[in-house]
Each structure stands twice: as C-alpha cells, then as structure tokens.
Amino acid sequence: MNIDEKGFNQDFQFEAPMAPKRTRLQEFWLLFRQNRLAILGLFIFILFFCCAIMGLFITSGPDPLFDPAMIRLQEKLRPPLAKPNLDSLRREEIPCLGFYLMGTDDLGRDVFARMLQGAWVSLTVGFVAVGISVLIGIFMGGVAGYFGQHHIRVDHILMTILLISGAGLVMAHSIRFGAVLLCLTLAYIFYSFFTQNRSGEKSVPSWAKVFRKSAVSVDTLIMRIVDIMLCFPSFFLILTVVALLPASIYNIMIVIGLTSWMGTTRFVRAEFLSLREQDFVAAVKTLGASNFRIIFRHMMPNAIAPVLVSATIGIATAILTEAGLSFLGFGVPPPHATWGNILSDGKNFIFDAPWLTFIPGIAILIVVLSFNLFGEGLRDVLNPKLRERH
Amino acid sequence: MANNNTLISVQDLKVYFRTGHECARAVDGISFEVRKEETVCLVGESGCGKTVSALSILGLIPTPPGEIAGGRILFQGKNLLELDEEDMQKIRGNRIAMVFQEPLTSLNPVFTIEDQIGEAISIHKNVGAKELRDRCIKLLKDVGIPSPVQRLKDYPHQLSGGQRQRVMIAMALACDPDLIIADEPTTALDVTVQAQILRLLKSIQKIRSMSVLYITHDLGVVANIADRVYVMYSGIFTEQGNTAQIFHDARHPYTQGLLASLPSRSKRGKRLYSIPGTVPNPAYKPAGCPFHPRCPHAILTCAKEYPEMCDYGQGHLARCPVLLEGGDGYK
C-alpha cells in the first residue's frame, strides 16, 4: 500500500466538525451563568442602581415625593411600617405611602426617604472614586509598562522640582519668588525644545553634560511613587485629608480615588510588560502602527480584564470607606443623608430603635456583598488559569 | 487472549472530561495489553489522549472534571478501577511507577533529591535511615548521575533538565516495579540527552526485567525500543502490531501518514509529507471514522459508519475497512 494512491477524498472535501463558533461575549456569558452567586450579585447590583437613580429623582427637587429632610418631631422613632398619627401632622407632612416603610429617626424624618437619598451618595461615591483611581492607575501603569525603559534626564527632574516649588510658592503667597522660578522653568523648557529640534549641531559644554545624563527610568520612577503611596495607612490618610478639607461629598470621592490607584497601576504595568513581549505586538509594530494605536487597539483590551475585576471590588471598598467616614462624622454635611450617617445617628438609640442601625447596616452589607460577589465571579471567568478548577 | 504472560490488560477504557457545557471524550474505548518484560509503545499526535490513558491506569485522573466512563484495567488479575484508594496507593509507585512528561516541573521544588527519592522507597518498604540513604545513592548511580553523594542534598533547581529526568527515573525504579509507564520522558530534553535517557531506560529494563509502557509522539523513538506498538488517534487505537509490522507493513492511512512524514535517508532531497488538517477537538469528534476529514482514502461511508478493527494476522490489526485487501470494505 502506498501513500500516493488516492481514494475518494482526493481534495479533502470532508469537513471536520468544528466546535460551535461563539463570540467572546457568549463564551463569557456561558461561563458566568454557572456562578450562581455572581448572578445574584449582578441582579442586586442592577436593583441597587435603579433604586439609587430613582431615589435621586424622587427625593430631590423643590417639592420631592419623599422628603428626606422633613422633620416631624411629634413622630420621632416610629418603628418600620408604622401608621403616622394623622391628627398631629400637617397635610404636606404625611408620608406619601401612607405609612413609614422603614420607620422614622430621632427627628421624625422618614428613614425610607433618607435611605433612598443615601443610595445615590453610595453609588456616586463608589463609581466616581473608582473611576478616578482606575484612570490614574491605567495611565501610570500603562506608561510604566509601555514606556518604562525610557529614561528621565537630570535636567527634567530639576525642572520638575523647580516647577512644583514655583507653583507651591505662588500658592503659599510668596508670589514674586515663585513667579521667577516659573519663568525660569518655562524658559528652560523652550530652550530644550529649541535645541532638540536642531540636535547635534552644536555640542553642549562639558559641564552641562551632567544635566543630560539619564537619572532614572520612567518605570522605576513610577514604581517608587507607588511604593511611597503604599507607605501611608490608607484609611488614616483619607481621614486626615478629609478632615482638613471642607466637608463635601466630592472631596471624599476625589480623596478616595487619589489614594487607591496603586493596585490598578501594578496590574496594568504587569500586563503591559508581558504583552509587550508577545509576538502579536511585535508584529503590529513592524507593520508600522503608532504607539497610540498599539496601546489602545491591541494592548488595552487584554489588560482591561483584571482592571475590571479590581474596579468592581474597588467600588465595594469605596462604599465601605465612605460609610466609615460618614460614621465618624466626616464628609457629607449633615442634612444630607448617607447610609453611614443614618447609622451613626441611629447608634445612640440602638436599644430603643434598632432599625436605625440595622436598616442602613444591612443595606450597606447587601450592596457591598453584591459588588464583591460579582467581582469575584468576573475574576473567575476572566482568568483562564482558574477556569478548570471550579 | 489474556494468557499467563500478560502483566496488564486494558479493556475498552473510556475517559471523559466534562467541562461546563461540553464533554470531551479524551479516551474513547481503547484495549491493549502489556506482557511481562516487554516494551510497548503508545504513539500518537499531541492531544490524542496518551497521557490520559496512562493516568487512568494509576487512577490519577482528576475527578471532576474527569470521569472513567467504562472499561476494565486488569493488573495481575485485579481490576484496578474497582480498587479503593488505599489499595491503589499500594500499587502506585510500588508495582506500577510513572515517569512524567515534564521533568522540569515534576519534582517538588522545596524538597531535596534525597527526600524525594527516599520518600518513594519508605512509603512502600520498611527500611532504616542508613539503608535508605544507601539505596538512594545506588539508585542515583544506576541512573547515571555523577557524584551521587553530593547530589543528595541538592534541590531540583540545581539540576539540569536531563538530570532531573534521571532523578524521576530513579524515583520510579525505587521499589522495583513490575511496570514503568514512561510518558514522553524525553520530549522536553535536547537530542543528545534524549538518546542517553532512551539507552538508560533500555538497559534498566534488561537488567531488572521489567515491562515498560512507553508513550511518545516520535515514531523514530518507537523503532528504537518497542516490541509492540499501538497507534492512537483521537482517543482510539487505529492500528496495532509488532514493530516490524507497523514500520514495514502499515495498513492504516494515519500510520502511513506518520511514517511518510518521518525524515529518512531514502527520502533525502524530497519534500516531507505532512498529514493535512489537525487533530479533532475531543468534544466535537467527526462521526464515522474520526480520521476521515484528513484521510486521503476516505469514501462516503467513512463519514457515516464507525470502522471496525480488521485483522491482518499475527496480531496485526488496523481500523480501516477501506484498505482491507481482499475484503469489501464496509459491509
């Protein structure tokens, strides 16, 4: 028998059966569906999202449906589902459901309305804070991972220090000296642009070469910054800054965001470093794609998975942190309700009015839990190494 | 079929992996036997289920996702699939030992060589500390590791790949097993080391008169050491016979393709043949003959009917009715 003898199948017209073609999203959903806890998390998350948005509309405006700030001293500390005492209330004070769904607090304010208002706070704090930290993290990590081996020259560092101290001095009211520094820096920046454009024509004097030496690589610099940031105990740092700044929900979001980007930076950097080494990036590069295109079309989609997971869990952490700050009395100024300060106010009545502690406590627990479950489910699905083990 | 000479006989073994919504039929009904003091080779492309077959003999299929869906494994008359975990432990390493595919990762990085070889002995044999050490040294010497006494205190990362594979072999030999399963022991090593390890295995087998089940995807190696050969494709055997039958009288198109893609002196200057297409995904196998999408002789029936083994006499079987001379193909 010889290999050259051909049978019926000369030009291989028999098709091999293929695994059914699925898009990445379908594949992802098929795996995700098996994790019942994660589905539960997703469901609660969507519910919470709707509640928060609805809450924003029905508790704000000039004449809200549920007024979280309406004080009815004669109706204080009513338990959940209690009927209001209609005789003692003015018409606009009667709760619109006809009863207090979650009771009232020590000032007779409707806890349900306050919870709705607080939901929006928790939601925005979670998303904005994590949005800030993810943006910073991706930027720093991407730069460290992709441009990491570029070096920063001594003069760059000197100029940056001058620039910052100039700006600092201007802010610290010694405007004249600061302005001199700023002008000097700007002049040098123009000068270096100018010389860069006609580089090599005139050699710099030898004493100036010291400034042209490369000092640290971008990667080292960024990772050192991360190390420095990690030295601060995070809750303590947040507490300090929030205490110094004027009380406002936006300050809290910004501060939480600014102090929690280090993890994302590390992920993205590690992912970029490993992606850089892979063939497809080299191939795209030889095709002449720009750095921008490589980063955003080819590397970002691969690096985004771990970021997504850490962001989901980051939202949970941010909500907890905000609740903790509210509990300690920082952050959102008083009439506005957050889950943390409802609980904080309620703790004085813990034996008389336990619902003031339990309702916000359990609400925070459930929302944070749902984010954590959803995040872990995402991690399991997105991490191919873990896939077989569950 | 099973006479007194048979050491292990596997009958209609099926191993499936269920992952989520799919069921991969990695091993789909194989039967083979290894006789005493014989070297049997399992050959096949990557992913055809060789390692899974070997692991199921030792009862090491990870369950879940794995599952032994049927068959029997008779070792010295006992069905290994029916033994409980404790009895199985007495067989593993003691009567049947295995050398794994990846020498670089198959040794525990936090234990010394002495710990790991000594452990293999002391599980099954009751020996004192002094004798244990002597045995370790002797084993290392047997597998050709230079200055074994100094090596005892080394950690795996201090050895080269070839030395680690020798240590693995030493561990497998530790209790003088009846059967050694060598799962591509040379794939991860460079060519000269491959040859050394092969020679080592052959000489050890002679001296200790053991049986060896040698798993490989390299027909060149098979010609070197095998007494009998089983050719595996997509979880089934496509052809079996002794080495001469397989190499000089191959009756299955897959075997012929493998042989044609083997470089040899007579084919110098010509382009090497390569089998078109790829191994089927074990979760989505073709109906009928699993080889038909890649087979140059396939006829319409091949895509519909599962082919039977055809007997060519003297133990030479091939699963291809189309090429059965004198026969009329599918009935």
Next chain:
Amino acid sequence: MLSFIGRSVVQKIITLFFVSIVSFLIIHIAPGKPSQVDPMNPKFTPEVVERFRKEFHLDKPLHVQYLYFYKDLFTGETVSWKDNQSVLKKIWERFLNSLPLFIVGTIITWTLSFPIGIRSAIFRGQFYDRSATFLSYLLISIPGFFFAYVLIIFVVNQFHVPVIGMETFGIGDGASLPHIFMDRIWHLLLPSVLGATGGIAVLSRYVRSQMLEVEGQDYIRTARAKGLSPEQVHYRHALRNALLPFVTMFGLILPGLIGGSVIIESIFSWPGMGRMAYEAILARDYPVILTVNFVSAILVLAGTFISDLLYLIVDPRIRL
C-alpha cells in the same frame, strides 16, 4: 546577600524621606491653618496665637519648618500642640494599649484562616468550600462599625458583661485577681474578634487560592504517583509550597499595628493608637499626625524588608 540588604535599606530610606516630605506637604498645604486651632476659643487671643506661632516656628518658611520638625522628631523633642506632652511618649503609651488588641487579633486571624483555607481548597466545590466562601464574602462586605454594634447587642444581651473600654470602670478596687483578669479578657475579646474578621476572610481566601494553585502543579501528580496518601500529598507536598508566600506575610502584618483600628477603637473607647490618631486629626494636632504617619511608614517599610528577607531564607530557589 549583603549587597541586597544594603541596597534595599538605602532604597527604603530614600522612600521614607519622600514620604516625610509628602506627608508634611499634604498637611501644610491643605486649607485651614494650624494657627486657627480653635478660633472660637477665647483663650486664643492674637498674642497667644502669635507666641504659639513663634514657639512652633510657624512663622518660618515651609522648608525651614520641615527641618525643624524632623530635627525635633529625631531628637525626641516633638511635643503635641494640644497638651505639650512629648509625642513619642504619648505614642508609646497608646502603642502599649493597642498591642494586646493587635496580638490577639493576629493570633485569631492566623489560627483560623489557615485551617479554613486549606480545607476549602481540599474540598473545593463541595458544601464546606461553598459555605466558607460565602461566609468570607459576607465578612469582607460587612461594615465594621455595623458588625460591632450587632456583636455588642448580642454579647450584652446574652452574657450581660460590659464590653466598652479596656476594663470595667472602677473594677480595680476590691475585686479578686481572677475577676479582673476575666474582665480584661471580655473587654479584649470583642474588639480583637472584630479586628480579625476582615483578616480571616481575606487571608483564608488567599490561602485557598494559593493551595489550589499548588495542587494543580505537576509535582503534586508525581507525589500521588509515588503512592502517597491524599493526606501526605496535601499536608506535606502541597502545603509546604503553598506556605511559602505566607512566611513573607509575617512582615506585612506590622503596619496593622496602626492601620484600620480607628473605627473599632473609637466604638469601644479603647485608648489605642488608632483613637489617638483620630483625636489628633480632630484637634489638628499636626505633630501627632505627622509622627503617627512617619512611624507607620517606617512599619510598612520594615515590614516589606522583613518579608523580602524571609523569602530569601525560606525559598531554596532564591540564592543570592
């Protein structure tokens, strides 16, 4: 080895230097001047404020203040603005109060998380694993202050023991020694359990994933192929490898001495470091805030240094 230690120490000192600058800047550039400690307080006449500013060099430029502050810190002369006591002495006293909380909490965390994590990994996908997983998510997600109140209500209602503070007020006189001892234990137990819950949840998850990672390795298959029993495989071969990263975590628990205890200590009126930091923040007592920050940065850096060293020692693959 020595060069590694040298390099790492130098690097840590540089980091510390930058931390000191950054924390100093954060505090001093943020709006709100320390000289307005309490503008409503009638004691703070302009003259007093002026003297105060002079005394603490607040009239000097920022970098001079910086030098003064850290010179004082290193010579141990920093004093709190609030009560003129030495900051280091204050921190030391509070540290001694926090220490039992920290030690008990750490012991609870470590003794519980390992068995839980290991068992979860061995029985992965089974009932035990699932309930442990769910429970740890629950513990991670529960707000500490809420959990604290739930526990307080429970303990107070069930056992009728007071739990606020370090000991029952006025118990020192007249009570027998075992009584005082038990009282101390009761007061210690709740805050340390609370401090440990998050740790248990995180650590046991981490132990589990580490263990699973190792159980998937080739050498575990080798060990089973030798004929070892499952117990020997899990507890000898797998555990030894899975434990490696945890040895290094001994270093990383150091910063926990200051870290997240602020809320718990203030709920339980426990006069520890966290509460002192909280009070200092409220009073804008900058020397205390900065010193606590500096000390905790030292702890973090020392912790990472120790864990790097431990890793060198325990992992045979790393030899410098």
